[in-house]
Amino acid sequence: MSIITEASSWLIALCLLVGVVYAGALYFRDRFNRTYGSTLATLLGVFRFCSVSLIAIFLLKPLIKSINREVDKPIIVIAQDNSESLVVGDDSTFLKNAYVEQLKNLQSQFGDEYEVQMLSFGSKVKDGIDSLDYSEKLTDFSALLEEINTRYSGRNLGAVVVASDGLYNKGSNPVYSYKKLNIPVYTIALGDTTMHRDALISEVAVNRLAYLGNKFPMEITIEGRKAKGESSTLTVSRKGNVLYTETIAFTEEKFIKSIPITLDASEIGLQKYSVDITSVSNEITKANNHKDVFIDVLDSRQKVLILAYAPHPDLNAIRDAIISNESYQVDSKLAKDFNGDVSSYSLVIFHQLPGIGGIGANAVTSSLERNIPGLFVWGSNTDFRAFEKLNLGYSLNNYTNNTTDISGAYSDEFSLFTLSAEASSMIRNMPPITVPFGDYSFSPGVTSLVYQQVGQIKTKKPLFSFNKTDINKVGLIAGEGIWRWKMTSFAQFESHNQFNELITKTVQYLATKDDKSLFRVHCKNDFAEDESIIFDAELYNQSYEAINNREVSLRIFNEEGREYNYTFSPNGQMYKLNAGKLPVGNYSYEASVNGDSGVLKERGEFSVSPLLYEIINTIADHRLLYQFAHDNNGEMVYPQEMNKLVDLIKQKKEIVSVSYENKKLDDLINYKWILALIILLLSAEWLLRKRAGTY
Numbered sequence: 001m002s003i004i005t006e007a008s009s010w011l012i013a014l015c016l017l018v019g020v021v022y023a024g025a026l027y028f029r030d031r032f033n034r035t036y037g038s039t040l041a042t043l044l045g046v047f048r049f050c051s052v053s054l055i056a057i058f059l060l061k062p063l064i065k066s067i068n069r070e071v072d073k074p075i076i077v078i079a080q081d082n083s084e085s086l087v088v089g090d091d092s093t094f095l096k097n098a099y100v101e102q103l104k105n106l107q108s109q110f111g112d113e114y115e116v117q118m119l120s121f122g123s124k125v126k127d128g129i130d131s132l133d134y135s136e137k138l139t140d141f142s143a144l145l146e147e148i149n150t151r152y153s154g155r156n157l158g159a160v161v162v163a164s165d166g167l168y169n170k171g172s173n174p175v176y177s178y179k180k181l182n183i184p185v186y187t188i189a190l191g192d193t194t195m196h197r198d199a200l201i202s203e204v205a206v207n208r209l210a211y212l213g214n215k216f217p218m219e220i221t222i223e224g225r226k227a228k229g230e231s232s233t234l235t236v237s238r239k240g241n242v243l244y245t246e247t248i249a250f251t252e253e254k255f256i257k258s259i260p261i262t263l264d265a266s267e268i269g270l271q272k273y274s275v276d277i278t279s280v281s282n283e284i285t286k287a288n289n290h291k292d293v294f295i296d297v298l299d300s301r302q303k304v305l306i307l308a309y310a311p312h313p314d315l316n317a318i319r320d321a322i323i324s325n326e327s328y329q330v331d332s333k334l335a336k337d338f339n340g341d342v343s344s345y346s347l348v349i350f351h352q353l354p355g356i357g358g359i360g361a362n363a364v365t366s367s368l369e370r371n372i373p374g375l376f377v378w379g380s381n382t383d384f385r386a387f388e389k390l391n392l393g394y395s396l397n398n399y400t401n402n403t404t405d406i407s408g409a410y411s412d413e414f415s416l417f418t419l420s421a422e423a424s425s426m427i428r429n430m431p432p433i434t435v436p437f438g439d440y441s442f443s444p445g446v447t448s449l450v451y452q453q454v455g456q457i458k459t460k461k462p463l464f465s466f467n468k469t470d471i472n473k474v475g476l477i478a479g480e481g482i483w484r485w486k487m488t489s490f491a492q493f494e495s496h497n498q499f500n501e502l503i504t505k506t507v508q509y510l511a512t513k514d515d516k517s518l519f520r521v522h523c524k525n526d527f528a529e530d531e532s533i534i535f536d537a538e539l540y541n542q543s544y545e546a547i548n549n550r551e552v553s554l555r556i557f558n559e560e561g562r563e564y565n566y567t568f569s570p571n572g573q574m575y576k577l578n579a580g581k582l583p584v585g586n587y588s589y590e591a592s593v594n595g596d597s598g599v600l601k602e603r604g605e606f607s608v609s610p611l612l613y614e615i616i617n618t619i620a621d622h623r624l625l626y627q628f629a630h631d632n633n634g635e636m637v638y639p640q641e642m643n644k645l646v647d648l649i650k651q652k653k654e655i656v657s658v659s660y661e662n663k664k665l666d667d668l669i670n671y672k673w674i675l676a677l678i679i680l681l682l683s684a685e686w687l688l689r690k691r692a693g694t695y
Contacts, residue, residue: 003668007060015060019053040692047685051678062668070660073115074158076649078107079144080129081164082120083136084614086191088285092134094639095190100132102642103163109646113657114158117151119144123170123530137530137611139164142171145178158655159184159634161645165191166621166628169613175627184652185632186645191620197226199250199280200288202616208526209326210265210297218293220259220275224250230280236261237274248277265297270525270605272559272586287615292584294607296525301329302346302511307363308334309355309381317483318349321496321503328507335360342367347511352379352480354386361386373473373510378436379480392474393443393467396436405432406479408450409458416447416466417505426498430488435463435479443467452478466509473510518542519600521554521591526607529584533606537568537575541596546573552593554579559586584610 005012023045080103086095107116120126122136125147141162148160160183168174178185203221210216222234227250236244244261263273273293279286304322308315315332322330333340335353338360342348348367353360353376361383367374368390376387378396380403388395410427419427427450435452440461450464466475489499520538527533537552552568552575564582568575568591591602622636629636637644649655668674 002065003062004065004665005060005062011060012057015056016053018056019049019051022052023049040688044685044688047681047688051681051685054674054678058669064666064668064671066664066666068662068664070662072156072658072660073113074156074655074657075115075117075152076110076159076161077117077119077148077152077157078103078161079119079121079125079148079163080132081122081139081162081190082126082132082134083122083139083167084134085139085167085618085620086165087134088615088618095134096132099190099639100129102639103129106642106645109643110649114649119147121147137528137614138170139168139614140170141168141174142177145174145181148181156658157181157183159186159649159652161186161188162625162628163188163190164625165189166624167191167614167617173624175624175631178628178632181632183632184634184649184655185629186634186648187625187629187636188642188645189620189622189625189636189638191622192618193620193622195225195254195619196284197280198283198285198288198618199224199227199230199232199277200616201275201277201291202256202288204275204291204293206293206295207326208294208296210295211301212265212268212297212299214265215262216265216295218261218263218273220261222248222255222257222259222277224248224252224255224280226253227255227280227283228253232277232280234259234275234277236263237276238271243273250280265295268297268299270586270607271295271297272607284618285615288612291612292610294526294586294609298327301327303329303331303344304347304349304507304511305342305345306330306332306349306351307338307353307360308332308351309353309359309379310334312351312379312480313483314351314377314480317486317499318351318503321486321500322507324496324500325504325507328504328511335363338363342372343370345372347373347375347507349375349377351377352381354383354390355381356383358383358386364390368472371472373475375475375477375506375510377477377480377482379434380436382436384436384438392469392476393446394462394476394478395441397439397441399436399438402437403434403479404437406435406463407432407453408463409453410450411448414447414449416449417509419505420498420501422493423498423501426485426489426492427502429492430485433463433477433479433481433484440478473514475506475510517600518544518595518597519591519593519602521589521602521604523589523604523606525605526609527582529608529610530581531608532581533579533608535568535577535579535589535591536571537577537591537593537602539575539593539595539600548573548575550593550595552591554589554591556582556587556589558583582608584608 026048027041027045107118110116118129120129120132121144123138123140123143125144160181162185164187200223201220202223205219207216220234231247231249234246234248235242243263246259248257273295275291275293277289279289306315306319319330319332322328335355336359342363350360350364354364380401384396384399408427408430410424442462446462446465446467448462448465452459452461452463462476462478464477466473486496486499489496518540522536523534535554539547539550539552541547548570554566554568554577556564556579566577566579568577586607588605589603593600626636635648
């Protein structure tokens with residue numbers, strides 16, 4: 001600790017000199033000190049010198065500089081896999097009892113030199129290992145990495161020890177993702193690498209949507225492990241009725257067979273199909289011999305028409321994006337060749353229409369007169385005078401057949417529908433498209449998803465926007481070349497999913513008819529068994545103003561007729577309900593509320609699907625654990641060698657305590673004890689003077 005000041009050192013000496021002069025003038029004017037005597041005068045002079053000098057020094061704004069040193073021990077994180085796959089094999093008793101004690105003993109062996117943190121993980125990360133029950137349905141090494149980064153960022157993280165069987169079914173491969181930690185990673189190899197006798201359904205591939213009266217494909221993959229010479233019977237059933245059956249003979253020690261079948265969609269709604277195989281003798285587990293599949297059977301697809309002035313690469317990009325969602329059927333036509341009726345379509349996409357020469361004008365007018373929503377894409381062939389007469393809230397004046405390349409700026413205020421973080425990122429990085437050059441005008445009701453951006457300047461001109469007229473909804477992409485956005489999606493994410501999401505969400509918003517009901521309930525139609533069942537509800541009065549002062553109740557029914565009762569809670573202007581987790585199965589629900597015009601009800605269905613990833617693969621992957629540790633400057637050990645980890649970690653010279661030096665500056669005037677000292681000096685001086693008979 002030291003005192004520093006910006007003032008020169010001679011000013012400090014001047015402060016001391018002021019104290020000396022003040023004390024001398026007051027107590028040493030009389031060289032014989034007849035008033036106080038020499039001893040008392042000296043004592044009083046010292047008191048006055050100290051108090052005056054301190055007060056004078058405060059005028060220089062001195063600071064106290066203090067240095068504190070802290071020692072941060074190296075942190076060792078021991079993360080234990082808590083997933084179901086660990087206890088499928090023969091060593092489940094060991095893992096539930098003796099192994100836990102070994103793990104706790106390992107923690108104590110590190111001593112006081114290290115800070116040891118114990119975690120358990122599956123789909124989520126939890127503190128400690130006291131609640132190990134090996135019940136997690138998923139294994140996610142990425143979630144563990146994210147938790148470690150969050151908790152120990154900026155700390156002295158020395159090493160990570162991961163105890164697992166090497167099987168993961170969510171997130172990224174740990175061999176590659178953990179390298180950014182830049183610390184040693186050690187692994188404890190658990191589980192059994194021996195292939196046990198087992199007959200299982202490893203996968204059922206099927207589309208989640210089907211349409212009434214159509215046939216839909218299902219592909220079932222059957223595996224037999226060490227079951228050569230055995231046979232099993234596959235059955236597919238719905239509501240107790242067997243729809244398909246086949247006998248499977250296991251002809252090899254490691255047998256895999258894919259069985260494609262075709263089923264009829266004969267009933268509307270959420271349908272559960274049960275896939276089963278009979279067990280073989282002495283198989284390790286029967287939990288993977290059954291699988292439920294839920295199919296949402298819809299009445300019909302929505303039809304979308306793409307009508308274009310001329311062939312263009314945008315057309316295929318838009319079409320491919322829309323048909324990636326099976327809820328839509330797409331027809332693509334050139335306007336000059338189209339003589340059909342637009343009334344059967346839920347949405348028409350007009351590419352550069354109405355066009356020069358009156359091409360497509362009749363189709364546009366016919367579509368709007370029938371209140372069919374439209375998505376317009378401007379281009380160099382658009383007739384902008386004819387477009388302005390449509391009164392859609394957009395116009396382009398003074399167009400002189402010139403175009404310019406314009407980038408887009410994503411609008412954070414956009415709220416008509418929600419895009420994923422990846423799709424939003426794609427929009428922020430998408431290349432320019434070719435936009436007609438002219439004077440833009442648009443109605444106040446236009447909502448922009450993307451604004452035009454010139455260089456680094458974000459304008460208020462819409463590039464991708466929506467408007468709602470008196471009769472329907474319309475959208476506008478104010479330029480051609482969005483096929484480039486599709487290429488950007490693939491370059492950035494190695495997938496077209498983000499571009500497809502942008503287009504399908506646009507189509508979904510425009511093609512969906514406005515719901516005029518006063519009471520609406522929303523939820524997903526499929527939940528995983530580890531998900532909470534979430535409902536949202538909206539209630540409106542006769543003026544379509546949102547209200548949330550009524551009690552909204554919900555009844556959920558399972559397939560056996562058991563009833564679960566809930567009550568919604570107000571959430572802003574809406575209602576929300578978390579019904580928690582429910583067992584695997586098919587459910588229906590009925591929500592009700594007393595509205596202004598009587599009791600309002602909403603009905604629907606949803607399913608809860610099982611998570612079987614942990615019991616499908618029962619063979620531990622120690623090769624991955626070895627690679628995981630080796631590539632991260634660590635080693636893999638087996639449970640009986642667990643104590644070696646302490647020596648291996650202590651041998652790492654880089655895993656040491658770190659000393660931090662914290663410097664702190666405080667104003668000297670903030671120290672209250674100095675004020676108390678000055679008051680004490682002045683008080684003592686006054687008392688001594690008083691006692692001596694003076695003031």
